[in-house]
Amino acid sequence: MSSLSDLIEQYLRDLLEKRDSIEIQRRQLAQMFRCAPSQINYVLETRFTMEDGYLIVSRRGGGGYIKITRAHWHEDPDVLGKIKESVGNEITQEGMAALLRRLVRESMLEEKDSWLLWQVINHELENPVFPEEKKDKHRAILLRTALLVLCGRK
Amino acid sequence: MSSLSDLIEQYLRDLLEKRDSIEIQRRQLAQMFRCAPSQINYVLETRFTMEDGYLIVSRRGGGGYIKITRAHWHEDPDVLGKIKESVGNEITQEGMAALLRRLVRESMLEEKDSWLLWQVINHELENPVFPEEKKDKHRAILLRTALLVLCGRK
DNA sequence: AAAACAAAGGTCAGGAAAGGTCAGAAATGA
DNA sequence: TCATTTCTGACCTTTCCTGACCTTTGTTTT
Secondary structure (H helix, E strand, C coil), X not given: CCCHXXXXXHHHHHHHXXXXXXXXXXXXXXXXXXXXXXXXXHHHHHHCCCCXXXXXXXXCCCCCEEEEEECHHHHCCHHHHHHHHHHCCCCCHHHHHHHHHHHHHCCCCCHHHHHHHXXXXXXXXXXXXXXXXXXXXXXXXXXXXXXXXXXXXX | CCCHHHHHHXXXXXXXXXXXXXXECHHHHHHHCCCCHHHHHHHHHHHCCCCCCEEEEEECCCCCEEEEEECXXXXXXXXXXXXXXXXXXCCCHHHHHHHHHHHHHCCCCCHHHHHHHHHHHHHHHHCCCCCHHHHHHHXXXXXXXXXXXXXXXX
């Protein structure tokens, strides 16, 4: 049996079939499906997460809206998981080098972008605010963030 | 859909597209959009701030006016330096929003990429490993890294 | 010259209109 | 049954917008 959440999900997915990005009004959508507005949040939280390949941006107040955008990961939903998994909670410089090579080999990253990433992250980590013993953690965080952004681009 | 503030903002931006500096009369503009004069101030305060790269000068009394001047960035030879500078050692979420808006306006970043960055960084900062009191520092680090990578390509 | 008036723009509290959060009830399925 | 998922309602935060009142500047009157 498909629940109301499933129906709302389907409705939004259909819209996103045609466009990369849609804008909705929570109140209006809730009225359309005769449910509580917070139901919309539930659907977004459970079915349109970053892991699912979607981005949500919203604004409150008069003229408020919720914008849903498909990220590039959407085409290969596993990319996000793969990146998170391969980077892990900590990563050494060698680990980063190996990962970047692999991503380039698998065409998930362009050569020049990987080089740029390497430069920027290494440079950033020279900042003395990063204590030596935590560098692997910070490297992981920086690398993950930058990769998610780069690979999420169209 | 889009609020009155959005419309007024758009109108002013269009004018600033052609000239770097414009002079308006609050009363007249308010009449044009059929709103309270203070609405104009609201738009200026929320959308034409210094962080956004605008300078506002005004004069009261008879023959009073409001002058809006827009600062440029993209012609600067050291854009990356400017970016580092504006990110600084710490940056609030609002500061990040303003900077992203500005980069988009200056065509140094695509709008989609700015959403992506926004989402990824906010998502990353939700990770409990980042203590609340250090979020502004971490936000700065993540934002700087990601922006240098994104804006440093080509 | 001083006072009064007129014509700008500035400030701020507060109401209205969005969306966000979260505990817990209700439904569902194993 | 009992764990999980769905759903709602009460309450919160953010954004928009107005109106009453204030300050500054220029002009006119006395």
